[in-house]
């Protein structure tokens with residue numbers, strides 16, 4: 804009878820202490836996890852940066868082009884070269900296909916450049932919507948906005964790389980032009 808009261812008090816005190824510890828530990832655990840999360844995010848972005856720097860640099864600019872920085876011996880040599888400038892247009896429903904239908908097309912789809920040299924694509928997109936120059940193997944994905952803009956590509960390895968437009972277009976032919984070189988697809992050749 805007389806022991807129950809102090810026992811309860813002890814219990815209550817113990818419980819309060821326990822709760823306090825849980826809260827403190829919980830906070831610490833959350834803080835540690837939050838810290839880890841930030842660290843992981845940082846690590847991921849560093850990895851992403853490293854990966855993209857190993858890949859081909861794509862600088863999308865409108866108006867005056869800025870020089871892209873390259874790494875490696877070949878890039879240093881090629882960086883001394885002036886940029887390769889190619890002017891072209893996107894004209895919807897402009898190019899007659901083997902199916903006798905006029906398809907959406909780029910006026911040029913073959914781009915030749917030296918390894919490490921900046922390729923300046925001055926594209927006048929006369930269409931109302933966006934198109935793209937996408938080359939998964941090069942890590943290139945340029946969204947070509949309506950109007951005249953300059954887009955830069957630096958290819959860091961020799962080869963002939965296919966590109967295509969990934970933004971649904973050429974509606975009259977269910978996107979046929981998107982899979983056909985000379986229309987909404989083509990090649991970037993780096994030597």
Ligand SMILES: [Cu+2]
Pocket residue numbers: 907933934935968969970971972973987
């Ligand atoms: Cu397109």
